[in-house]
Amino acid sequence: MDLNDLYRDVIVDHNRHPRNFRPMPEADRRAEGFNPLCGDRLTLYVKLDGDRISDVSFQGSGCAISVASASLLTESVKGKLVADAERLFSAVHAMLTKDDAPADPAALGKLAALSGVRAFPARVKCASLCWHTLDAALHRQTEPVRTE
Amino acid sequence: MNAASAAALDQPGLDVEAIRRGFPVLAQIVHGKPLCYLDNAASSQRPQCVIDAVSDYYETTHANVHRGVHALSQRATDLFEGAREKLRGFVNARSVRELVFVRGTTEAINLVAQSYARPRLGPGDEILVSRLEHHANIVPWQMVCQQTGALLRAIPMTRRGEVDFEAFLSLLSERTRLLALTHVSNALGTIVPVQRYIAEARRRGIPVLLDGAQAAPHLAVDVQALDCDFYCFSGHKMCGPTGIGVLYGREELLAAMPPWQGGGDMILAVSFERTVYNDLPYKFEAGTPHIAGAIGLGAAVDYLQELGLDRIATAEHDLLEYATARLSSIAGLEIIGTAPEKAAVLSFTLEGIHPHDLGTILDSEGIAIRAGHHCAMPVMEFYGVPATARASFAFYNTRTEVDRLVGAIGLAREMLG
Numbered sequence: 001m002d003l004n005d006l007y008r009d010v011i012v013d014h015n016r017h018p019r020n021f022r023p024m025p026e027a028d029r030r031a032e033g034f035n036p037l038c039g040d041r042l043t044l045y046v047k048l049d050g051d052r053i054s055d056v057s058f059q060g061s062g063c064a065i066s067v068a069s070a071s072l073l074t075e076s077v078k079g080k081l082v083a084d085a086e087r088l089f090s091a092v093h094a095m096l097t098k099d100d101a102p103a104d105p106a107a108l109g110k111l112a113a114l115s116g117v118r119a120f121p122a123r124v125k126c127a128s129l130c131w132h133t134l135d136a137a138l139h140r141q142t143e144p145v146r147t148e
Numbered sequence: 149m150n151a152a153s154a155a156a157l158d159q160p161g162l163d164v165e166a167i168r169r170g171f172p173v174l175a176q177i178v179h180g181k182p183l184c185y186l187d188n189a190a191s192s193q194r195p196q197c198v199i200d201a202v203s204d205y206y207e208t209t210h211a212n213v214h215r216g217v218h219a220l221s222q223r224a225t226d227l228f229e230g231a232r233e234k235l236r237g238f239v240n241a242r243s244v245r246e247l248v249f250v251r252g253t254t255e256a257i258n259l260v261a262q263s264y265a266r267p268r269l270g271p272g273d274e275i276l277v278s279r280l281e282h283h284a285n286i287v288p289w290q291m292v293c294q295q296t297g298a299l300l301r302a303i304p305m306t307r308r309g310e311v312d313f314e315a316f317l318s319l320l321s322e323r324t325r326l327l328a329l330t331h332v333s334n335a336l337g338t339i340v341p342v343q344r345y346i347a348e349a350r351r352r353g354i355p356v357l358l359d360g361a362q363a364a365p366h367l368a369v370d371v372q373a374l375d376c377d378f379y380c381f382s383g384h385k386m387c388g389p390t391g392i393g394v395l396y397g398r399e400e401l402l403a404a405m406p407p408w409q410g411g412g413d414m415i416l417a418v419s420f421e422r423t424v425y426n427d428l429p430y431k432f433e434a435g436t437p438h439i440a441g442a443i444g445l446g447a448a449v450d451y452l453q454e455l456g457l458d459r460i461a462t463a464e465h466d467l468l469e470y471a472t473a474r475l476s477s478i479a480g481l482e483i484i485g486t487a488p489e490k491a492a493v494l495s496f497t498l499e500g501i502h503p504h505d506l507g508t509i510l511d512s513e514g515i516a517i518r519a520g521h522h523c524a525m526p527v528m529e530f531y532g533v534p535a536t537a538r539a540s541f542a543f544y545n546t547r548t549e550v551d552r553l554v555g556a557i558g559l560a561r562e563m564l565g
Contacts, residue, residue, distance in 0.1 A: 003512045007563050038504050039534025063502035064564055
């Protein structure tokens with residue numbers, strides 16, 4: 001159990017200085033993620049230009065893993081086609097949950113920083129909350145999302 | 149001589165090292181470090197004598213109780229009822245008829261809500277709880293309110309984490325039908341001066357239920373001195389097995405209450421026309437009970453009484469004072485819940501570090517704490533925090549372990565602060 005593998009520099013940095021951390025009044029889609037047991041809470045905003053995610057931002061509060069994961073998400077999907085963002089969601093999900101997932105650093109980019117979470121099963125829900133929330137936003141789901 | 153009696157000779161304090169040797173679970177390495185178990189408010193650990201009582205029962209005695217003429221059934225019944233007598237002594241009830249075995253505090257409260265309160269409540273009647281309550285002393289009352297049209301009122305709390313006595317007085321009304329109050333807050337450790345509340349309620353003829361889940365392992369409980377009507381507690385928080393607990397109820401109230409669940413053991417005679425219910429306390433114990441759990445809980449009572457509840461309280465208070473002083477000196481750490489009378493529970497927040505990150509980092513150092521809302525979301529809401537970190541101590545914890553906690557908080561600071 002290596003804490004430094006969980007709290008990598010990238011994670012610590014994105015927790016201290018979350019990117020795209022702002023409300024977006026002009027968002028086309030928004031969704032809420034809330035894990036009541038641990039209290040992680042976020043709102044995800046998405047602006048679409050056709051099939052493309054032209055802007056994405058979030059607000060909320062939570063543990064370092066949940067905040068950093070949401071921050072990294074916004075950087076990773078901004079400018080991507082919706083279909084590509086959903087493929088990325090699948091890849092992140094596999095990285096977080098499957099021991100034998102072929103880590104594809106090229107596809108995951110900075111998101112690979114979250115691969116250490118897999119060794120901490122109690123924390124997977126923190127990292128995945130924002131991704132399920134993005135999925136809900138893209139599918140116009142109105143119920144708040146939870147992953148615990 | 150077992151560890152408890154060896155320790156008891158060492159007056160006036162407890163011999164913590166001897167005590168720890170009696171808890172096999174404590175002697176283990178977690179993530180490369182000796183286990184430092186500071187999650188006792190969630191569940192305590194068990195001494196070998198409790199584990200032995202349970203396994204001896206299964207190895208030598210097990211049979212169903214109250215129904216066999218054979219030797220094992222008689223021995224099992226004797227052990228089971230012997231445990232009930234131990235529990236009676238533990239809370240100083242007048243009679244074993246007042247001691248109902250249940251799964252735990254939660255079931256005890258639900259039993260009272262459904263069997264005592266529900267038939268007596270109507271629209272506009274009121275049940276009074278405090279804002280400090282564990283969800284188990286909120287939700288069963290909400291359910292019975294939905295069933296009857298009664299209203300649930302919550303006594304406000306103070307910034308220090310006390311129940312607001314003046315507000316309590318102003319909330320008492322002609323319609324108050326029951327006061328359900330925690331004895332010790334699980335989230336904050338506040339010891340509620342319940343006798344003041346009971347006196348006021350009884351003067352008005354309002355029955356009182358106390359949630360003693362956090363109190364029973366840490367204070368000497370005397371239901372006659374408290375003069376409460378119901379007292380609920382759980383075995384697993386007081387060195388006993390999981391899945392067993394006790395409802396104490398004043399006999400005249402229990403006698404007037406209908407059974408909660410129907411089945412075997414709670415009847416004297418059954419026909420399709422009519423069923424005659426069994427006497428107290430069996431009327432409330434339908435089905436085969438958790439025999440081994442009751443016997444294990446009886447052994448836990450023996451163990452705690454041998455150590456001495458007063459000496460346990462003293463030892464834990466010493467730990468609380470030491471831990472409070474050490475944690476207070478950490479910059480950015482805020483202790484949540486600062487009532488003058490507290491059990492050994494320290495709930496806190498750390499600036500810039502979420503409790504769950506702290507919990508993970510402490511775990512990597514072998515230190516087990518709780519991070520979350522502690523099943524007391526209204527308390528968290530009061531303080532405006534989603535969660536706290538909570539270190540809760542038992543008599544087998546040491547100052548060295550407090551020092552390790554403080555050191556590991558420093559490590560979290562270095563990593564994330």
